[in-house]
Amino acid sequence: MRLIKFLAVNLFFYALLKAPGLLAGKPVPSSVITMYMFFIVMTVLLVMTITDEGANGLFAPIRSLLEDPSRALARKVLFVLLPVAAALSVQYLSTDPGPPFELRSAHPAPPGVVRAYGKVYELDGLENPLRALEKENPAAFKELAREGGEVYFRNCFFCHGARLDGRGHYAYAMDPLPMPFTGSDTIAQLKESYLFWRIVKGGPGLPREGGPNISSMPAWENELTEEEVWKVILFLYDYTGNRPRSWKD
Amino acid sequence: MTHRGPLRCLPPTRWLVPVLALLASAALAQDVLAAGPSGYAPAPVLSPGDYPAIRGLSPRLAVWFAAQMHVWFAAFVLAVPIFAVILEFVGVVKKDARYDRVAYEFLRVSITAFSLTAVTGGILLAALIVFYPDLMKYLASIFGPTALFYALFFFFETAALYTYYYGWKRMAEGRLKLLHLAVGIGLNLSGTGLMFVANAWVTFMMTPAGVDAAGAFGGNVWEAVNNHLWSPMNLHRFVANIAYGGSIAGAYAAYRFLGASSEEGRAHYDWMGYTASLIAIGALLPLPFAGYWLTAEIYSFSQQMGITLMGGVFAWLFIVQAVIIGALFLAANYYLWCGFGRGGYGAGYLKYVKYIAVVVAASFLVWFTPHTLILTPSEARAIGGQYHPYLGPLGLMPAKNTAVNMMLLFTFLSFLLYRRAHRRPVVPWVKYGNALQAGLFTAAVANISFLGVYYGYFTNTVYKVASSVPQVATTLFVIVACLVIEWLMARGGRSEDFKWGRMPERSQYALILIAVSFTWLMGLMGFVRSAIRQHWHVYSVMKDASAEAFTPSIAYAAKVVSAGTVVFLAIIVFIFWLGGMGQEKEAGGDG
Amino acid sequence: MGRFVKTAAFSLFIIGLYTFYSVFVIPPINPGEPPSESAASGEPATIVELLALGEEVYNGKGACALCHTREGGRAPALEGSALVAKARLSSPGYSGKAVDAESYLYESLVDPSAYVVPGYGVSGTDGGVSPMPDVRASSIGLSETEIRAVIAYLQSVSGVEITVALPERRRE
Structure with a gap:
């Protein structure tokens, strides 16, 4: 009975750790689950073996399985199953090693200055020059965002997708997946100057701290003009309904 | 003199080694003093050819191993007298002969370790002189005069030790007992002084002082001794030695408990194990603060060195440390929980254990959650980056500070319930007292969580670290307040004696785990202390030009430390076995 | 047993x-290999080589990037350092001897306490002492050429004209 309780308690905590992955799509990393579970199992074992009665209750079923003459059949089945299970798990672990672990930052810190288009941009305090029109001339602003959309669909949508969800035609050929712009945890967290840097300099411009540099994003400074870049940034925010972070907050 | 037992076959080592060491250090001092103060040259610039090589032997590994062995033995033999004097003193004050008996027994079984400390020290010195002659010449040119102090302290320590040990039975009564205590204190003072001198050499290599940028000595030895890390290192090592001695004594008692055949023997070793581990855990608690001072001094000497220590390459080493300290806490709690069975009322408190366990384990998990998670690419894809929305905040300092305070608070709760296991307060305001304690605990938990969550995550960076001070203050306040209430409530209460020996055998493994973990952790932290010098013999002054100047990885260090731990513990077990042989004759065998 | x-x-x-x-x-x-001594063995002959040496020293032997991270925090960010140097010279708190951006950077490297950026001083000194070591001191031990190379690299990442002269031309 206590053995079942022991397993149930551990299963409960395992389910708790698995829940974010299954329900919210944000899995707890397997490396963390392994460590957590190791110590959870240890703690539950300790708590359940404080008294002698507790310890005996926990281990009695195992002892009887190994020693009780009346359970010889169950014992034989177990002794066949154990090596099979061990073999299967070894095979499982050795056939699919998967790609190696990596330590990579998705939004690495930007540099202080960016040199492009023959100019030097200090990213600190850099604003989108077209953003002011949003209040001054909403009609012209809409037109600029629409033009930004044209730039987007001529250049970006192949990877970042028609719905700006990062799932374009080529998206699944890449690892990491292209960044989605929808949702509240990508561009909504960033300033426009950050996007400017990422578009203009692309994957090659990522700093070393970004870990293994495997972003496939091209550096667009040779393909797009400065104005086109600012316009496409307008489009990204306008279309997804996100607001860029400003330098004030 | 029957209690000397098999030691009688060892006298040559016992006397020869100290005398030889004394002569050697005196010669060294003479050598240097003769050179005079005029000969202070800059630190030599070395090339790989300056390091003698022996085929198939790694000089660094040899020195590392010898140094590690020496430090373990030294920590142990410095701790044993501290431990013995504390117990003897308590025994005199409480007029309880048990303390005296335990103190003497522990000193007796450890006496061989003193010679081994000198032997490993000699091996270390020889290895250093053979493999790093230029470094040793440079250090000797600065620290030559201190060798004289070292020799003096060594002489006094040896003399005090043998007076203390052999005089134990003869100086057992009246004034002589007090004199004996004084000799014990003198033994500790000279031992501690010995360590302080050696610490000066070590800390000079990390944070050199008294020399100019090129390493030329200014002539003031005190300046070189009193460098940035000397005082914090002295404190840290002193406190850690007490904890270490306690843990080894606990493991010794646990081992004897497991083998005790009589009820009386079990009771004796159970009590010894409890007392020793209480001292160990008590000394462990202030250790983080001493460590904090040490780290702060490292930062103030060289920011570069500080960042090397806490960030970058060694960041994961502190995750390993967190795992081990968490394991120590779990083991200590388990030992206390098992101890509920010693008292008559303990069974009633068992139902609370699982809640304490949940809090302690949860705090532990938070504590070692790394800041940078290890992700498979598919997991990184699903999360959309390295930052996990739920685990990310747990990797930061505020969460860890909160977790540590919770862990301390609930370990203390285990201790409180353990004390309650054998006494039932009867003062008329028991209900209010209990309510007050419960209220204090609830308020402390609420305050610590609030400080951690609010100041840690919802205000700007400046307050993040600052919130740890009120958190610690809250924990300490509640611990002291609860102890005072407990003391007031216990007056006149019904209490029955603990039934020593009524412990499951399982609980004794907790004590063994504490000792093994301490040993391993000392090795690991010793590695990082030395490793942050990186490719320097004397940081920023004398470069290591040997082929093994590179900093080893944590994995490599862990293997070396593990090998060292196994060898060291095997020798300690052998020493105890030697010491135990005499006792079996004497006590008629409870071992 | x-x-x-x-x-x-x-x-x-x-x-x-x-x-x-x-x-x-x-x-x-x-952990990385210990920095090699031969970083500046061959004198850089072109600006490109000078910049390459500067970047190497900045990230390696000089250990500059250890504290001068992009986020700032421990030490001022250096991406625009050559740009701000000019403004620094005319600021009222400045008491050093530098006359132009290049000499300001040189002074900051060899005598960091000559001017401490507000907020980055050693605590307790009221901003009077910089925690940064003299880069010629032996814990870092940069040669004259390496210091020049780092200055050239800083000017390059700041996007200003590189005024550092190549070693040969300086000798003339």
């Missing part, structure tokens, strides 16, 4: 667990 075997096995198991965790579970990070 049963208890000896049991406790020994238990201790070995604990040591084994710690070793396993340190060797296989935490990510294997190998």
Whole structure:
């Protein structure tokens, strides 16, 4: 009975750790689950073996399985199953090693200055020059965002997708997946100057701290003009309904 | 003199080694003093050819191993007298002969370790002189005069030790007992002084002082001794030695408990194990603060060195440390929980254990959650980056500070319930007292969580670290307040004696785990202390030009430390076995 | 002897667990090789070589990037340092001897306390002492050429004209 309780308690905590992955799509990393579970199992074992009665209750079923003459059949089945299970798990672990672990930052810190288009941009305090029109001339602003959309669909949508969800035609050929712009945890967290840097300099411009540099994003400074870049940034925010972070907050 | 037992076959080592060491250090001092103060040259610039090589032997590994062995033995033999004097003193004050008996027994079984400390020290010195002659010449040119102090302290320590040990039975009564205590204190003072001198050499290599940028000595030895890390290192090592001695004594008692055949023997070793581990855990608690001072001094000497220590390459080493300290806490709690069975009322408190366990384990998990998670690419894809929305905040300092305070608070709760296991307060305001304690605990938990969550995550960076001070203050306040209430409530209460020996055998493994973990952790932290010098013999002054100047990885260090731990513990077990042989004759065998 | 075997096995198991965790579970990070002395063996002949040396020293031997991170925090960010140098010279708090941006950077490297950026001083000195070491001191030990190269690199990342002269031309 206590053995079942022991397993149930551990299963409960395992389910708790698995829940974010299954329900919210944000899995707890397997490396963390392994460590957590190791110590959870240890703690539950300790708590359940404080008294002698507790310890005996926990281990009695195992002892009887190994020693009780009346359970010889169950014992034989177990002794066949154990090596099979061990073999299967070894095979499982050795056939699919998967790609190696990596330590990579998705939004690495930007540099202080960016040199492009023959100019030097200090990213600190850099604003989108077209953003002011949003209040001054909403009609012209809409037109600029629409033009930004044209730039987007001529250049970006192949990877970042028609719905700006990062799932374009080529998206699944890449690892990491292209960044989605929808949702509240990508561009909504960033300033426009950050996007400017990422578009203009692309994957090659990522700093070393970004870990293994495997972003496939091209550096667009040779393909797009400065104005086109600012316009496409307008489009990204306008279309997804996100607001860029400003330098004030 | 029957209690000397098999030691009688060892006298040559016992006397020869100290005398030889004394002569050697005196010669060294003479050598240097003769050179005079005029000969202070800059630190030599070395090339790989300056390091003698022996085929198939790694000089660094040899020195590392010898140094590690020496430090373990030294920590142990410095701790044993501290431990013995504390117990003897308590025994005199409480007029309880048990303390005296335990103190003497522990000193007796450890006496061989003193010679081994000198032997490993000699091996270390020889290895250093053979493999790093230029470094040793440079250090000797600065620290030559201190060798004289070292020799003096060594002489006094040896003399005090043998007076203390052999005089134990003869100086057992009246004034002589007090004199004996004084000799014990003198033994500790000279031992501690010995360590302080050696610490000066070590800390000079990390944070050199008294020399100019090129390493030329200014002539003031005190300046070189009193460098940035000397005082914090002295404190840290002193406190850690007490904890270490306690843990080894606990493991010794646990081992004897497991083998005790009589009820009386079990009771004796159970009590010894409890007392020793209480001292160990008590000394462990202030250790983080001493460590904090040490780290702060490292930062103030060289920011570069500080960042090397806490960030970058060694960041994961502190995750390993967190795992081990968490394991120590779990083991200590388990030992206390098992101890509920010693008292008559303990069974009633068992139902609370699982809640304490949940809090302690949860705090532990938070504590070692790394800041940078290890992700498979598919997991990184699903999360959309390295930052996990739920685990990310747990990797930061505020969460860890909160977790540590919770862990301390609930370990203390285990201790409180353990004390309650054998006494039932009867003062008329028991209900209010209990309510007050419960209220204090609830308020402390609420305050610590609030400080951690609010100041840690919802205000700007400046307050993040600052919130740890009120958190610690809250924990300490509640611990002291609860102890005072407990003391007031216990007056006149019904209490029955603990039934020593009524412990499951399982609980004794907790004590063994504490000792093994301490040993391993000392090795690991010793590695990082030395490793942050990186490719320097004397940081920023004398470069290591040997082929093994590179900093080893944590994995490599862990293997070396593990090998060292196994060898060291095997020798300690052998020493105890030697010491135990005499006792079996004497006590008629409870071992 | 049963208890000896049991406790020994238990201790070995604990040591084994710690070793396993340190060797296989935490990510294997190998500390870098010690910086080689020969970084400045060949004098850079072109601006490109000078910049390459500067970048190498900045990230390697000089250990500049250890504190001067992009986020700032421990030390001022240096991406625009050559740009702000001019403004620094005319600021009222400045008391050093530099006359132009290049000499300001040189002074900051060899005498960091000549001007401490507000907020980055050693605590307790009211901003009077910089925590940065003299880069010629032996814990870093940059040569004159390496210092020049770092200045050229800083000017390059700041996007201003590189005024540092190549070693040959300086000697003339």
